[in-house]
Amino acid sequence: MIDSDVRRVVYETAMRCGRIPLAEEIASELSADRGEVVAAFGRLADAHILVLQRDRDEILMAIPFSAVPTPFLVESGGVRAYANCMWDALGIPAMLHADATIATSCHDCGTAATLVVEDEQVRDSGFVHFALPVKQWWNNVVFT
Amino acid sequence: MTRGDALPLEQCWRLAQAWYGTPRTDPEWRRRTPQETRDLFAALGLTSEFWAI
Numbered sequence: 009m010i011d012s013d014v015r016r017v018v019y020e021t022a023m024r025c026g027r028i029p030l031a032e033e034i035a036s037e038l039s040a041d042r043g044e045v046v047a048a049f050g051r052l053a054d055a056h057i058l059v060l061q062r063d064r065d066e067i068l069m070a071i072p073f074s075a076v077p078t079p080f081l082v083e084s085g086g087v088r089a090y091a092n093c094m095w096d097a098l099g100i101p102a103m104l105h106a107d108a109t110i111a112t113s114c115h116d117c118g119t120a121a122t123l124v125v126e127d128e129q130v131r132d133s134g135f136v137h138f139a140l141p142v143k144q145w146w147n148n149v150v151f152t
Numbered sequence: 153m154t155r156g157d158a159l160p161l162e163q164c165w166r167l168a169q170a171w172y173g174t175p176r177t178d179p180e181w182r183r184r185t186p187q188e189t190r191d192l193f194a195a196l197g198l199t200s201e202f203w204a205i
Binding site: 012015016019020023055056057072094095096098099100101102103105123125128129130132133134135136137138139140141142143 | 159160164171172173175178183193203204205
């Protein structure tokens, strides 16, 4: 039960506040021990639902949200959040079912880019590069 | 290193909608099975070897 409770609190917080909660906050919310929450993190990471910070008992990614600043800043549904990649930057308004403005840059030339999602449509054009084939995504998902 | 694949922004948006549109706050939410993922990719035209799982 705790795994789905932890997942719920992580995503409720991310979708409401734009940030990923710490283990201690989740433990407090669930009236659970921090150790139980961290153990749930491990199981959720093994299931490829969360990505954890190296050598820390905290979340790095609750996909599409990032716990650390990235080059993909999303404003959507009243929250300001970092995404892990361009696909995830689009994933945040898709998850929130809200309009969005995404501040990023061109991966090829570095030029600043602002993309708009409005009325469930993306208002800009361009290409999104996927470096690795799907079979390799979870070999090193941070690189992916 | 492969060259990777590039999706038009519109196609990537449709992928994001399909991938992330279901509420992960729902206790009944679960990851897609490999076959469900194949079906989702196929529905979006992602049928090359790059998208094989």
